Each structure stands twice: as C-alpha cells, then as structure tokens.
Amino acid sequence: MTTLTETTRAGAKPRALIVTIYGLYAREVGGWIGVAALIRMMAALDVDESSVRSAISRLKRRELLAPRRVGGAAGYELSDQAREILDEGDRRIFGRQRASLSDGWLLAVFTIPEAERQKRHVLRSRLSWLGFGTATPGVWIAPRNLFDETEDVLRRSQLADYVHVFHADYLAFGDVAEHVPKWWDLDGLRALYGEFLDTFGPVLTRWRRRRTPDDAAAFADYARGLTAWRRLPFLDPGLPPELLPRDWPGVRAAELFEELRERLAEPAHRYASAVIAPQR
Structure with missing residues (x-):
C-alpha cells in the first residue's frame, strides 16, 4: 500500500507558494515576474523577503526558475521543465475526471537493475x-483513465523503458x-481532506459573509487555498x-x-495583475 508521508502533510512552504503564483499568473504574461512584484505578493502571504529569496534559490537549483532582466528590472522566468510541470498540474487540478468502474484498471509492472536503484x-x-496504489511489491494499480498522464510522465522522466503497463x-475473486x-x-487521504476542510471551511464562511471586496485578501486566501489543494x-x-x-x-x-475558486479567483487576479504590470 502506498502511504502518505509526514512530509506530504506539512504546511505550505514559501517555494510552494511561489510555484502557485507562477502557475496562476506568470504564464499569461510570458512566464516572467519581477523580484519586487514577487516579494510584494509574498508579503501579502506573510512571507518575508529573506524567505522569498531563499526559496527562489532552491527553485533555481532545481532548474524551475531562471534569472532574467526585463526593462532593467531583475526577475525570474519559468523554465521549459517548469511549464510542463505546471501544465500537467492544470490538467490534474482543474480538469481531472473521476473514474468509472466500467473503465477498468491499469497495471504497471517494472524491473530496475540494482545498479540503477x-x-x-x-x-x-x-x-x-x-x-497508483500498490497491489503487490512489484505490481502497481490505477484507474484506466490515468493512462495518458502515466504515459506522458514516464516518457518525460525517461522511465518508460523500465515499465510495462x-x-x-x-474478474475474480472477492x-x-x-x-x-x-x-x-x-x-x-481522508486525514488530508479533513485538514483541508478544517482549514478552509472557515475561510469560505468568511467570504460568504463578506460585503466589501478586498482584492489583496482574496489573493492571499486563494493562493493559500490552491497551494493546499493542488x-x-x-x-x-x-x-x-x-x-x-x-x-x-x-x-x-x-x-x-x-x-473558493469561484469567489476568489477573479479579485485575486486583479490584485496580482496590478502588482505585476508596473514591473514589465
């Protein structure tokens, strides 16, 4: 059985919030955000400048962000690898359909030499x-509708040669x-969903009662919510x-x-656009 680790349960880190910001707002403006704009948006999420710069360094080392100046302003743009990851994330987060019993299953069987463990x-x-879940140590199982994603990810990861799907x-038994x-x-997974409900249920309640628009507050709650959800x-x-x-x-x-998305995405976008635009 595949077990969800304590690392998975950890709260949002600055670099996860930065990935959310780039995923939501950078691609529509060419993939680049100025450092000053990013620091300002992260401040709205209660993340200080030193933590932002440290998180950017980690994303640079992972080759997800690359430095570039635009009009004299320092900033970072998405790498091709990062764009692929974000595009995959969009499909999973916003477009994935629940499987049907009639779809059947995928079985993934793999063998990797000890020298390449x-x-x-x-x-x-x-x-x-x-x-995928683990049916037995060498056999992994998933709903059939995950095939296209599985094929794409394994090819991009250069792991397809080790797997038979x-x-x-x-049919039987049981x-x-x-x-x-x-x-x-x-x-x-139930615990993670419960954590999300406990954390963002009160946030949604506040927005249902809210009468005065606040784009900055919408941005903060939407960015945190999407980071936790994705x-x-x-x-x-x-x-x-x-x-x-x-x-x-x-x-x-x-x-x-x-x-949350229906209520907050538009005002959050207005806030982010107003912060990013002067930098370009």
Whole structure:
C-alpha cells in the first residue's frame, strides 16, 4: 500500500507558494515576474523577503526558475521543465475526471537493475503522484483513465523503458472495494481532506459573509487555498464512487475548493495583475 508521508502533510512552504503564483499568473504574461512584484505578493502571504529569496534559490537549483532582466528590472522566468510541470498540474487540478468502474484498471509492472536503484525510488515516486496504489511489491494499480498522464510522465522522466503497463479488468475473486484500502492509503487521504476542510471551511464562511471586496485578501486566501489543494489531486487516484467509503470527505473538499475558486479567483487576479504590470 502506498502511504502518505509526514512530509506530504506539512504546511505550505514559501517555494510552494511561489510555484502557485507562477502557475496562476506568470504564464499569461510570458512566464516572467519581477523580484519586487514577487516579494510584494509574498508579503501579502506573510512571507518575508529573506524567505522569498531563499526559496527562489532552491527553485533555481532545481532548474524551475531562471534569472532574467526585463526593462532593467531583475526577475525570474519559468523554465521549459517548469511549464510542463505546471501544465500537467492544470490538467490534474482543474480538469481531472473521476473514474468509472466500467473503465477498468491499469497495471504497471517494472524491473530496475540494482545498479540503477535510484531510478527505482524515482519511479515509485512518480507512480504514487500519478495516483497508483500498490497491489503487490512489484505490481502497481490505477484507474484506466490515468493512462495518458502515466504515459506522458514516464516518457518525460525517461522511465518508460523500465515499465510495462497493462489494461486489465477485475474478474475474480472477492470484492474490489475490500481490496482498495489495501492498495491505497485511504486513511491518510481522508486525514488530508479533513485538514483541508478544517482549514478552509472557515475561510469560505468568511467570504460568504463578506460585503466589501478586498482584492489583496482574496489573493492571499486563494493562493493559500490552491497551494493546499493542488497536492490532493496528485494523491487521490480518482476512484469510482462505488469503491469509496460512505461520506468520503474528498467530495466535500472538492466542492469547497470550487466555491473558493469561484469567489476568489477573479479579485485575486486583479490584485496580482496590478502588482505585476508596473514591473514589465
């Protein structure tokens, strides 16, 4: 069974917030944001300048951001790798559909030589973030509708040569629903959804009651909410509803996020645009 680690449960770090900001606002203006604008937006998220610069350095080392000056202003632009990651994230966060039982399953079987065991760790990590669970130590399982994403990620990660992927149906024996908690860490995922509901339920309540618009506050709450939410579609395999426990919190959490998005995305965009535009 794939287990959700304590690292996954950690709160939003400055670099995760920066990735959210670039994902939401940088691509529509060519991928570049000035340092001064980024520091100002991060200040709205209660992150100080030294933490911003430290997080940028980490993103540079990971080759996700590259320095560039525009009109004399220092700033950072997205790398091609970062754009691919963000595009994949958009598909998972905003466009992913829940699987149907009639879709069937994917089985991923892999063998990696001991001399390349680091790739084994990377492959397992990629499969987990695609939504695969562990049927047995060498066989990973996911809903059939994840095939296109799986093929794309494994090819881009140069891991496709080590994996065989099969389309399968469950024929016998037993009830698939009984096996699902063995293949995926549903308890861990339930806890993460509960954490999201506990944190952002009160935020949504405040915005339902709010009468005076505040673009900066909308930006702060939306950026934090999206940063907390965007990991969840990468951990949730999108199983058919029939295989999930009753009162699955993922449904309520998704509805909460969508309402936050509907209420906050537009004013948050106005705030970010007003901060970014003078730098360009």
